[in-house]
Amino acid sequence: GAxxxxxxxxxxxxxxTSVKIECRSLDFQATTMFWYRQFPKQSLMLMATSNExxxxxxxxxxxxxxxxxxxxxxxxxxxxxTSAHPEDSSFYICSARWxxxxxxxxxxxxxxxxx
Amino acid sequence: KQExxxxxxxxxxPEGENLxxxxxxxxxxxxxxxxFRQDPGKGLTSLLLIQSSQREQTSGRLNAxxxxxxxxxxxxxxxxxxxxxxxxxxxxxGGSQGNLIFGKGTKLSVKP
Numbered sequence: 001g002a003x004x005x006x007x008x009x010x011x012x013x014x015x016x017t018s019v020k021i022e023c024r025s026l027d028f029q030a031t032t033m034f035w036y037r038q039f040p041k042q043s044l045m046l047m048a049t050s051n052e053x054x055x056x057x058x059x060x061x062x063x064x065x066x067x068x069x070x071x072x073x074x075x076x077x078x079x080x081x082t083s084a085h086p087e088d089s090s091f092y093i094c095s096a097r098w099x100x101x102x103x104x105x106x107x108x109x110x111x112x113x114x115x
Numbered sequence: 116k117q118e119x120x121x122x123x124x125x126x127x128x129p130e131g132e133n134l135x136x137x138x139x140x141x142x143x144x145x146x147x148x149x150x151f152r153q154d155p156g157k158g159l160t161s162l163l164l165i166q167s168s169q170r171e172q173t174s175g176r177l178n179a180x181x182x183x184x185x186x187x188x189x190x191x192x193x194x195x196x197x198x199x200x201x202x203x204x205x206x207x208x209g210g211s212q213g214n215l216i217f218g219k220g221t222k223l224s225v226k227p
Contacts, residue, residue: 006158034214043204043217044159057212093158095215102146102208104215108158 002028004096006107013084013114021079021110023094029074030096034104035067038091047092050077084114117142121205121218128195129226136190136221138205143183146208149215150179150190153202162203163190195225 003026013019023033032051036044048064050056050071058064068080077096081088091111095104118141128134138148147166151159163172163179165188171180178191192199202222206215 032213043219044206044215046214046216049212049214091156097213102213103149103161103164104213106151106159106161111156 002096002105004030004094004105004107006092006094006110008110009108010111011113013112015085015114016083018080018082019084019112021081021092021094021112023077023079023096023107025075025096025105028096028098028105030077031074031099032097033071033077034095035069035077035079036093036095038093038109044093047079081112084112086114088112089114117145117207117216119205119207119216119218121203121221123221124219125222125224127224127226130195130197132195132225133191133193134195134223136192136203136205136223138188138190138218140186140188140207140216143186145183146213148179148181148188148205148207150177150188151204151206153204153220155202159204192223195223197225197227199223200225 005024007022035047038044047062048056048058050069056069071077093109095106097104120139122137149164150162165172165181176193181188202220204220206217
């Protein structure tokens with residue numbers, strides 16, 4: 001089956017610093033990648049959709065200047081949380097799919113804690 | 116706007132029981148519906164995917180049904196085991212970009 005990895009699996013950073021999370025599709029070319037966020041005891045909420053080679057589309061309420069998404073290749077998308085604050089602490093999960101198929105494959109998630 | 120609701124929010128059963136988890140969605144115009152399992156602090160494991168033209172899917176002790184017209188899906192777990200303890204998420208593809216819209220999940224606890 002299709003495998004998606006995320007790195008790091010967890011990260012602790014100080015308030016005001018930036019953190020980059022990588023999402024890789026290991027055995028397929030992901031034309032579309034999604035970034036979700038999950039707060040404790042809440043469900044996953046879509047943050048943004050990125051298509052290879054184009055700008056990401058952000059959901060309402062998600063600051064595009066704060067959450068920078070780059071999908072420069074068919075196997076890699078990155079999410080950079082800039083000037084992180086404690087309220088950004090959450091579980092970030094990416095998913096990927098290839099063109100023409102609706103099924104998404106999820107990464108294992110990244111736990112971000114901002115102190 | 117598509118909304119997905121899961122009932123109950125939490126469920127505790129003794130080992131061996133059969134159980135049903137419920138999922139409802141407000142907009143019947145979906146491409147597919149997917150059930151996931153999430154263990155604490157972990158990512159998602161896809162359990163079953165039902166395409167909009169299908170009515171059910173089965174995998175081992177799991178059976179998922181889909182009734183688009185009524186906006187409902189159920190996940191049936193037969194002969195539950197302690198290892199089934201996890202949060203079960205229901206999601207539909209409803210966004211214009213093919214993103215998944217998730218319910219809040221049902222936290223299942225199977226007692227030995």
